[in-house]
């Protein structure tokens with residue numbers, strides 16, 4: 404039997420992603436039929452008023468009968484994270500019977516990670532080194548290196564690493580998982596996956612929306628801590644790593660860590676561009692968003708040029724770009740190959756392999772051919788495979804995959820402590836080298852491509868952004 408405790412069950416993430424993911428997993432029989440889901444929130448709800456709240460908050464098209472049957476199974480327990488008596492009541496409430504796996508999902512601010520873990524342990528709900536008692540810690544794991552290290556040190560007194568699951572939901576996305584499959588199951592790619600053939604790499608994750616209802620969190624974080632530190636660095640590691648053996652959980656994660664340790668920025672003054680959106684096209688400026696201080700210097704955009712100091716990537720630039728209120732929502736990785744050598748046809752457009760994560764899931768590859776007819780003119784063509792366009796294609800949501808992984812006790816789509824540590828180390832060093840961020844802030848119109856300096860970052864190297 405499986406028992407799930409969802410901390411932060413009344414919050415945005417639980418409503419948007421987690422409760423729907425539990426439903427889907429049950430529908431697909433990837434959760435045992437007798438699973439218990441105990442939703443934990445601070446607000447005063449009875450079991451039924453919480454169920455009504457969920458029905459009210461979660462929209463979407465579903466089989467109504469099945470959805471209502473699912474909702475009826477949700478338990479509710481009111482608990483303040485820092486109130487020991489509330490844990491005692493939780494312990495008294497849960498039925499004492501054999502449970503194979505306990506899953507604690509902490510969809511909460513990271514400042515609560517240690518107190519919740521401590522009380523769960525002290526009240527006997529969590530036992531050191533029992534790997535059937537697992538905790539998922541939502542992103543972000545800390546707000547900087549110091550807080551992440553502190554959290555990790557405290558957790559390690561209550562848990563072994565195998566009980567800890569640090570979430571980065573991008574790792575559950577279908578095409579991000581596919582990066583390794585693409586590389587390690589195709590000789591054509593892996594043989595040329597190095598500095599001899601690849602000129603540079605661009606990783607782009609942009610959004611057209613603003614901060615929505617998450618201003619309180621976002622203004623303390625900004626694009627670098629919210630997106631670069633986790634999602635974009637994870638994407639980079641999957642492109643750049645060299646595992647000793649594939650697939651093997653331990654060596655894959657070690658290969659990723661090796662990349663994170665090797666990251667550097669040649670000159671933070673010129674190779675880091677940050678921006679903040681201002682009012683345009685009927686959209687308000689970041690500083691006018693509800694919950695944002697009117698003098699906020701938080702960056703809503705970041706573009707960087709990064710080096711990976713490993714022999715495979717000598718001289719190859721990795722450009723990362725992310726931001727809010729840009730002209731579109733897109734997630735792509737573009738691998739830009741080198742120009743043809745001097746013994747081949749000169750001045751051809753270079754090959755580009757694009758791994759598409761959003762809005763489509765698939766890949767495109769450009770290549771050159773002879774224009775039909777009597778000339779020797781070159782035309783560039785594109786091969787495209789769109790997985791998400793296939794009839795009957797329905798990939799599970801990233802959260803479904805990741806929750807299923809924890810239930811199976813698998814860590815390969817979760818981040819290990821040393822990965823998180825080196826992500827924060829890189830980000831902090833970069834921020835330190837940048838100096839006062841407010842001085843670097845470039846303002847860009849909402850709905851645009853971002854600050855002009857971000858284009859200049861590539862133009863300086865004779866390149867341009869491939870996506871958006």
Ligand SMILES: NC(=O)c1ccc[n+]([C@@H]2O[C@H](COP(=O)([O-])OP(=O)(O)OC[C@H]3O[C@@H](n4cnc5c(N)ncnc54)[C@H](OP(=O)(O)O)[C@@H]3O)[C@@H](O)[C@H]2O)c1
Pocket residue numbers: 410411412413414415416417419443444445446482483484485510511512513541542543617620
């Ligand atoms: N929302 C997203 O799209 C998203 C995406 C990725 C990661 N995350 C991460 O997931 C975590 C949760 O995000 P969220 O957007 O869901 O936040 P949220 O909407 O603010 O929800 C916070 C939850 O924590 C509970 N809570 C707060 N303080 C509490 C306390 N002292 N005692 C007991 N319960 C307390 C709230 O309970 P009440 O509502 O009952 O007060 C609520 O259930 C954050 O770390 C966030 O960074 C969120």
